[in-house]
Amino acid sequence: MTFLNSLELLAFHNVAYSIYSALIIAVIAWFGYNLTRTEVAKPLVRIPFYGFIAFLVVAGVGHHIFTYNVVPWVAEDIMRSQIKPDKTYKVVVAQHKFQLPSEKLVLNCGEKVLFDVESKDLVYGFGLFRKNKTMVTQMQVNPGSKNTLLWTFHDDGVFDLMSTEYSGPRGNNMIVKDIIEVRDCKDKIAMNGGSK
Amino acid sequence: MSFMSDLIHGADNKFDHTSLNALQKVTLRAVVVAFLFYGLAAVEGMIMRMASITPSIPPVNGSVDHYFAIMTVHPIVGIFGSTYQLVFGAFLFLIPFLTKKPLYSIKLANAVWLLITIGTITSWLASFIYNYAPLYTLYWPLPADTTQFKAIGGVMFIVGVALIMVGTLGFIYNVYATVFSKIGVHKDKTTKELLISGFGIDGMLNLYRKLTGRQPYSKEPALSLPVVAIFRGTVDTFLDALVILSAGVLVLVFLLADMGGIKLDVASVDALLYKNWFWWGLDLVADGLVLIYVAGAWYLLATLITGQKLFMENVARAALMLELLVSWMVWSHHLLADQGQPEMMKLISGEMVTAFELLTQGLALFITLVTLWKARPLKMTMELKYLLGGLIGFGLAVPAGIIQADMAMNRVLHNTQWIIGAHVHIAIIVGLYMTLYSVVYVLWPLVTNNAKLWSSKLANAHFWLHLVGGIGMGAFMGMAGLDGMLRRHLYFDGEYNYYMILAGICGGMLLLAWLLFLFNVIMSVGLKGLIGIFLPSHNKEASYGIEPSKA
Numbered sequence: 001m002t003f004l005n006s007l008e009l010l011a012f013h014n015v016a017y018s019i020y021s022a023l024i025i026a027v028i029a030w031f032g033y034n035l036t037r038t039e040v041a042k043p044l045v046r047i048p049f050y051g052f053i054a055f056l057v058v059a060g061v062g063h064h065i066f067t068y069n070v071v072p073w074v075a076e077d078i079m080r081s082q083i084k085p086d087k088t089y090k091v092v093v094a095q096h097k098f099q100l101p102s103e104k105l106v107l108n109c110g111e112k113v114l115f116d117v118e119s120k121d122l123v124y125g126f127g128l129f130r131k132n133k134t135m136v137t138q139m140q141v142n143p144g145s146k147n148t149l150l151w152t153f154h155d156d157g158v159f160d161l162m163s164t165e166y167s168g169p170r171g172n173n174m175i176v177k178d179i180i181e182v183r184d185c186k187d188k189i190a191m192n193g194g195s196k
Numbered sequence: 197m198s199f200m201s202d203l204i205h206g207a208d209n210k211f212d213h214t215s216l217n218a219l220q221k222v223t224l225r226a227v228v229v230a231f232l233f234y235g236l237a238a239v240e241g242m243i244m245r246m247a248s249i250t251p252s253i254p255p256v257n258g259s260v261d262h263y264f265a266i267m268t269v270h271p272i273v274g275i276f277g278s279t280y281q282l283v284f285g286a287f288l289f290l291i292p293f294l295t296k297k298p299l300y301s302i303k304l305a306n307a308v309w310l311l312i313t314i315g316t317i318t319s320w321l322a323s324f325i326y327n328y329a330p331l332y333t334l335y336w337p338l339p340a341d342t343t344q345f346k347a348i349g350g351v352m353f354i355v356g357v358a359l360i361m362v363g364t365l366g367f368i369y370n371v372y373a374t375v376f377s378k379i380g381v382h383k384d385k386t387t388k389e390l391l392i393s394g395f396g397i398d399g400m401l402n403l404y405r406k407l408t409g410r411q412p413y414s415k416e417p418a419l420s421l422p423v424v425a426i427f428r429g430t431v432d433t434f435l436d437a438l439v440i441l442s443a444g445v446l447v448l449v450f451l452l453a454d455m456g457g458i459k460l461d462v463a464s465v466d467a468l469l470y471k472n473w474f475w476w477g478l479d480l481v482a483d484g485l486v487l488i489y490v491a492g493a494w495y496l497l498a499t500l501i502t503g504q505k506l507f508m509e510n511v512a513r514a515a516l517m518l519e520l521l522v523s524w525m526v527w528s529h530h531l532l533a534d535q536g537q538p539e540m541m542k543l544i545s546g547e548m549v550t551a552f553e554l555l556t557q558g559l560a561l562f563i564t565l566v567t568l569w570k571a572r573p574l575k576m577t578m579e580l581k582y583l584l585g586g587l588i589g590f591g592l593a594v595p596a597g598i599i600q601a602d603m604a605m606n607r608v609l610h611n612t613q614w615i616i617g618a619h620v621h622i623a624i625i626v627g628l629y630m631t632l633y634s635v636v637y638v639l640w641p642l643v644t645n646n647a648k649l650w651s652s653k654l655a656n657a658h659f660w661l662h663l664v665g666g667i668g669m670g671a672f673m674g675m676a677g678l679d680g681m682l683r684r685h686l687y688f689d690g691e692y693n694y695y696m697i698l699a700g701i702c703g704g705m706l707l708l709a710w711l712l713f714l715f716n717v718i719m720s721v722g723l724k725g726l727i728g729i730f731l732p733s734h735n736k737e738a739s740y741g742i743e744p745s746k747a
Contacts, residue, residue: 006607006608009608010608010609010678014678017596017599020595021592024592025591027591028588028591031569032581032584035569035574036573036575037573052558052562056555056558056559059554060553060554060555060598063598064547064603067603067605068603068604073604073607074607077607078539078543122338123336123467125533129680132679133680134680138533138608138610138611139533142467142468142471144463144468145466145534145536146535146536147536162682164611165611166264166684168264168344169261169263169264
């Protein structure tokens with residue numbers, strides 16, 4: 001199992017969390033109902049205390065191990081200083097404007113791209129979005145810090161750039177349309193809708 | 197009784213404000229103001245919900261300056277003006293009630309609610325008049341950006357927050373001075389014994405001794421478990437107040453210099469280091485204060501509702517100590533998208549230690565449920581209903597936060613509506629507020645001298661509207677977040693209208709729920725009673741439930 005993009009990961013997450021939500025509401029409701037009854041309720045399953053504690057530990061730590069193994073951008077992100085990118089784009093942000101190396105950044109499928117973004121004044125965000133507004137990836141852009149994001153695109157598509165961090169009311173217009181185009185992928189999922 | 201009679205004198209004329217002592221009055225003052233601020237926060241929330249659907253709708257009128265000014269004061273009013281006041285008011289009553297000792301100072305307790313109220317209004321006015329809008333995160337150097345905001349607005353905002361923090365320190369001093377006063381039942385206790393109990397160390401020692409087959413360290417701990425939770429929570433509240441005050445001083449220095457015509461270099465403060473410092477403090481509110489105070493409130497409610505001892509009390513005490521350490525080391529989960537943050541800190545603090553919050557909160561939920569279960573059959577009272585609602589809230593919100601505190605998920609969820617909807621709003625509105633409503637219903641007969649609740653039907657309508665509205669709003673905001681909607685952006689083209697309309701309907705339910713609650717309370721205590729709460733008390737007693745001579 002591998003989630004190559006945010007749409008696949010978030011679709012899985014949506015289903016898993018919805019099931020969990022229904023379950024926890026049902027469990028508390030079952031508890032509430034049976035708290036008022038004189039007859040002894042028979043639980044469907046009996047979970048010993050230490051089993052419950054073990055479950056919490058496994059769930060808390062296990063989901064990080066799970067995502068590390070099924071989401072490729074985690075390992076890439078941690079090791080990015082040791083990975084040689086196929087392309088590097090230097091971006092400067094100042095006075096609520098992105099200064100990009102060219103009007104359109106064209107990438108081939110599967111290329112590792114390093115976005116090296118520098119802020120000259122405020123804290124901004126660097127987020128890439130599909131045309132249907134779903135998010136591809138993002139990072140925070142702090143002034144005075146090295147802000148690099150290594151990313152591999154697995155789907156064809158044209159993407160917009162948007163600041164994902166609030167930098168005052170003027171930052172609301174920080175959108176650059178159609179800045180990235182990815183070509184030659186078999187999969188066209190990036191152009192499909194999310195859950196919308 | 198007639199409608200008008202109830203409106204003026206309270207339900208069946210049962211509420212007599214002249215019968216209240218000083219402790220009861222100061223508690224009620226804080227609670228009344230807290231619920232008024234809650235209403236203001238709810239109205240602000242609805243304005244933002246409506247603007248998220250149609251930005252041109254009044255009063256926002258398509259102005260991003262106005263929209264973000266509202267967004268800036270919304271948490272100040274909601275968290276400090278309302279939640280802090282409500283929690284502080286309840287705890288300043290509960291500490292004397294549970295320790296059987298008088299409150300250290302009624303004057304200080306009055307100063308606390310006044311300072312927080314004045315501070316909240318001052319900050320609110322700064323954003324209302326000057327559109328000062330750096331948001332509650334105050335990411336450096338935005339709060340000192342005088343090209344976007346007027347310096348006077350910033351100064352006013354920071355002074356307001358500083359007043360709130362001074363009030364907070366006053367509350368903490370009052371709690372410590374009461375807990376550590378060696379009078380009444382603590383006449384023969386040493387400070388060391390009280391400190392060991394306050395930190396939950398006696399629970400840990402009892403567990404250790406049990407495992408090694410020895411006699412318990414303490415059969416009767418010096419402090420009851422809810423008092424331990426309050427004490428533990430105030431440690432984080434204290435540290436948080438210091439951090440926020442220090443950030444305020446920094447911002448103030450730059451703004452005052454600007455007003456004096458001196459341009460200080462904002463780059464002299466490292467933005468990422470500041471972010472770490474600020475989040476370390478701010479997270480003590482979310483992960484220390486909220487989770488610990490809530491766990492303590494659950495334990496108290498479970499024991500008061502059942503009239504029985506808490507299940508696994510030593511484990512609960514030890515867990516409070518564990519949460520102390522956990523809450524100090526989790527702040528990096530807010531910086532998983534900051535690439536300058538060391539990867540080790542993201543992994544250890546941001547992911548692994550944060551995951552322990554699932555354990556501490558899961559443990560609190562388990563202990564509360566088993567305590568209730570062992571006492572069944574129970575009557576489904578309002579306090580029990582709200583307690584169960586609170587458990588649902590945190591049962592939903594804590595895992596939603598833990599899920600995002602993950603390097604894979606954070607990359608695509610950071611700063612989206614997921615975190616503010618599915619995690620924050622469900623935690624606060626459903627988890628925290630339903631727990632606090634339960635506390636209100638438990639304390640109601642104690643602080644009002646058995647005033648009659650005007651309508652149970654209204655109380656039930658409030659419960660269901662609040663529960664469904666709270667979960668629904670958080671859920672629809674969360675779904676929008678999964679589809680990429682940012683939490684701090686005003687969308688003008690109806691990009692997420694499907695979710696925003698549904699979230700708006702649920703937000704409307706929340707606002708209606710508050711109106712029903714407010715109406716029910718007014719009808720219960722009457723307008724005369726409501727005003728009377730704020731009049732001086734003839735009975736200067738600063739305790740409840742003990743003979744004055746023993747105090």
